[in-house]
Amino acid sequence: MPLPLAFPVGLLVGMSLSWIARAELARSEVPLVLARSFLVAVALGALVFAPIVGYFVALHGDWSYLYLVRFSRVPSALDLVLVTFAAIQVPLGFAIAARWSIAKRGPTLLKVCAAIALVVVVASIITARRLGVSASFAQYHGGFGAVPIGKSPLGRGVLLSWIALLGAYAWSFLLLRDPRDN
Numbered sequence: 280m281p282l283p284l285a286f287p288v289g290l291l292v293g294m295s296l297s298w299i300a301r302a303e304l305a306r307s308e309v310p311l312v313l314a315r316s317f318l319v320a321v322a323l324g325a326l327v328f329a330p331i332v333g334y335f336v337a338l339h340g341d342w343s344y345l346y347l348v349r350f351s352r353v354p355s356a357l358d359l360v361l362v363t364f365a366a367i368q369v370p371l372g373f374a375i376a377a378r379w380s381i382a383k384r385g386p387t388l389l390k391v392c393a394a395i396a397l398v399v400v401v402a403s404i405i406t407a408r409r410l411g412v413s414a415s416f417a418q419y420h421g422g423f424g425a426v427p428i429g430k431s432p433l434g435r436g437v438l439l440s441w442i443a444l445l446g447a448y449a450w451s452f453l454l455l456r457d458p459r460d461n
Contacts, residue, residue: 280440281345281410284402285332285365287395289324292448293372294392296320300373301380302457311377316455317370324369327447331440332365339433345409346419 280288297304300316307314335343336358340350379388403410409419413431418424428434 280332280335280437281343281406282332282336282361282365283345283406284399285328286368287399287402289328289365289368290372290375291392291395291399292323292328292444293320293369293374294376294388294395296323296369296448296451296455297373297376297380298385298388299452300455301383302459303455304377304381311374317373317377319451319454320370320373323447323451324366327444328369329362329366331444333362334436334440336362339413339436341416341419342409342413342433345406346414346416349416351416 296316296319300319303316304311304314307316311317332343340353340358344350344353376388376391379385379391411428412419412425413428413433414425428437
């Protein structure tokens with residue numbers, strides 16, 4: 280997942296997990312950072328989201344930066360900070376949405392999530408050409424050697440990362456949902 284898109288996607292994942300856990304959050308007597316549901320969001324961010332974003336930064340760096348900067352010129356410490364910041368978006372989104380979820384203010388939360396999703400969709404449309412090819416910075420800007428994403432290892436990585444993220448999200452959903460909602 281490209282770094283610029285990882286931040287809003289992480290927020291959306293965390294916010295939706297907060298809504299799923301609203302019943303548990305309402306019953307919880309511990310601070311939010313110690314609540315089981317928040318720890319599930321932290322685990323999803325640290326154990327699934329961070330490795331996904333880190334994979335693309337490490338192995339497909341130029342694509343991860345959307346060919347805006349030459350990956351080889353970005354300090355690895357900055358990569359680490361950005362991947363960590365992307366992973367933190369999941370529990371951050373959870374914490375931001377927790378009050379709305381506890382108060383069952385679904386319409387407010389839905390509006391915020393819709394606005395964030397709109398940002399992701401618009402950014403994806405604007406960068407579709409960049410997202411659709413696998414190349415180095417020089418290849419992309421030189422107009423040579425770019426391969427459609429579906430015919431490259433990058434494409435398989437994107438597919439597998441979305442499968443992993445959706446699987447982890449489904450597992451989190453099962454952990455957080457209220458059994459009385461069946």
